[in-house]
Amino acid sequence: EGKVELRIFGMTCASCSGTIEREVGAMPGVIAARVNLAIEVGQFEYDRNCVTVRDLVDRIEQLGFDALLADCQGR
Amino acid sequence: MSEVTYKYNVVMSCGGCSGAVERALKKNSHVKNVNADLTTQTVTVTADDALSDDAVFDIIKATGKAVTKA
Numbered sequence: 001e002g003k004v005e006l007r008i009f010g011m012t013c014a015s016c017s018g019t020i021e022r023e024v025g026a027m028p029g030v031i032a033a034r035v036n037l038a039i040e041v042g043q044f045e046y047d048r049n050c051v052t053v054r055d056l057v058d059r060i061e062q063l064g065f066d067a068l069l070a071d072c073q074g075r
Numbered sequence: 076m077s078e079v080t081y082k083y084n085v086v087m088s089c090g091g092c093s094g095a096v097e098r099a100l101k102k103n104s105h106v107k108n109v110n111a112d113l114t115t116q117t118v119t120v121t122a123d124d125a126l127s128d129d130a131v132f133d134i135i136k137a138t139g140k141a142v143t144k145a
Contacts, residue, residue: 010091010094010095010098011091012089012090012091012094013088013089013090013091013092015088015089015092016089016091016092016095019092019095019138019139019140020139022139023139061099061102062099062137062138063095063099063137063138063139064094064095064096064097064098064099064138065095065098066098
């Protein structure tokens, strides 16, 4: 089970971070999605063998935001 | 490539949301111009005709916002 932190840019209001939490959280294999609007960081827990960090980043970019890997995994 | 213009009603609660919709659309090379209008809650998209009305609709829907064709 993977845990990753992503820097997310472009969020300006609670509904933006809420959208990300809802949409990414709804992805198959994603166990938890917590987005901190103030420090622009999203923490995601996911099942490694059915979703990858790449999928998470793609989905966030599809939502119109930019996502970067904050640090290496397995922190 | 003639240009086509599509218009959608999109629920956007703040400037960030309209910015997100614009950014999501502009990532597509066929999209030429996007005008997200918060006051009328509409998004007007100008693209070359390689993009169908439904294709643009799907891009906006993927941003998680409620969207209907105007």
